[in-house]
Amino acid sequence: MTNRQARELRVHFCKYGQDHVFKFWEILSEDEQLQLLQQAKSLDLDYLSNIVDGLLHSNARRSRVFGTLFPARFVKFPNSEVDWQKWKEAVTVGEQHIANGKVAAFTVAGGEGSRLGCAAPKGMLQVTPLKKKTIFQVFAEKIRAAERKYETSIHWIIMTSERTHNETIEFFGKNDSFGVENIHFVKQGQMPAVSGDGKIIMESRGKIAMHPDGHGGALKALGKSGMLSMLENLGVETISYFQVDNPIVRCIDPYFIGLHAKNRCQVSSRMIKKLYPEERVGVFCERDGRTCVIEYSDLPKEQAMLRDSNGDLVFCAGNAAIHLLDVQFVKKFNGSDLDSEVTYHVAKKIIHAVDQFGNTIVPQSPNALKLEMFIFDILPFAERTVILESERLSNFSPIKNSEGLDSLKTCQQDQLKLFTKWLLAAGVDIPSDENGLPPFDIEISPMFADNKHDFLKKWSALANKPAIAAGQYIE
Secondary structure, eight states, X not given: OOHHHXXXXXXXXXXXXXXXXXXXXXXXXXXXXXXXXXXXXXXXXXXXXXXXXXXXXXXXXXXXOOOSOEEXXXXXXXXXXXXXXXXXXXXXXXXXXXXXXXXXXXXXXXXXXXXXXXSSBGGGOBOOTTTOOBHHHHHHHHHHHHHHHHTOOOOEEEEEOTTTHHHHHHHXXXXXXXXXXXXXXXXXXXXXXXXXXXOBOEEETTEEOEEEOOGGGHHHHHHHTTHHHHHHHHTOOEEEEEETTOTTSOSSOHHHHHHHHHXXXXXXXXXXXXXXTTOSSOXXXXXXXXXXXXXXXXXXXXXXXXXXXXXXXXXOEEEEEEEEEEHHHHHHHHTSTHHHXXXXXXXXXXXXXXXXXXXXXXXXXXXXXXEEOOGGGGGGGOSSEEXXXXXXXXXXXXXXXSSSTTBHHHHHHHHHHHHHHHHHHTTOOOOOOTTSOOXXXXXXXXXXXXXXXXXXXXXXHOSSOOOOOTTOEEO
């Protein structure tokens, strides 16, 4: 960048009232100046200004006023002959969709595992009960199994963050991408942290405080990286979206995909029934005739606690963060002003910042607003959606905490329960406690089966079925 371009950039920041970004310019080293210019050039100040103005003024006052909310309508898990016939029809459509190369997998994997005791990207966390496979390997095997079953090629896109990008790519390189041939990496976008009055916060004299723009930024990342154009040229119509903290998810599910395709949906989502009113999952609702997700912390208490005549929660549809996205809808999102209409969420944080003298300080109270987009906030913009009920054990066991609920321990227990459930359905005599947990560790590879239906089919075809005991691995 030339000196003239640098001056023009500084004038541009001054125009938006952000001239403090260059306050210590004269005392920065050449490397520090270059770093600051690169950061500053990457920011769309007009976009940022509109977002901040909306959040600090009109939108901020309306953020918790939802109007009339209704429970979301959803497709229930099949439990009758009519339901099962519809299930079979959807599966047939989904299988053809997959076999024709119309489905790609998309993993949001920008998080780090430090809170979980893993000093690496979260996808490198060892999660399976016996073989201690990483989350990335589990997903890779599920994708390879689908490719083998449907004799097709599935492109897998992984969204990293600024902090995890290089390490993630190196990890896949060292492991030969776990056998997945068509794998692509895109980097999550970033937003600057701002103060309560909308000023960009400086982390140091020559560095803007930046943070990932939330999993909703995945849509823009697909567009900016060129992935959308690539998928469109390949004939891909559906993106299977899932997050890295949920190893138990079915990455490629023909039933879910079939429902989505049959109904020509722009966005489809999986839901799991909430276990109790305070469960920390967003809730699918309907507002103004459109599907939306209300965060658990925002859902009014009287609605969160509301029960029907059977004692079941009325607002029961928990968001499992598993979605199907129509490629053309995502393209439309990237090619219009639609993205500017999606609400950003604000989180108050304590971050390192420089004072008026250029000294880095750590405030005692929150000093920064972190701006994020959430993927589910695109739902109200979709003309056609399907919300599908899922069995929790078959699709949802996230790892969010180091201990207690939603931890590595509970995820491994859920995997064991799931394997035990499949074996019992196949007529195998395997001991288990009142919670369905066996007294020893076993493991079923996704390369053998990643769902009950496929497991029963493959198990029955085995001429020499292995005895199930401690340490048994089925592949």
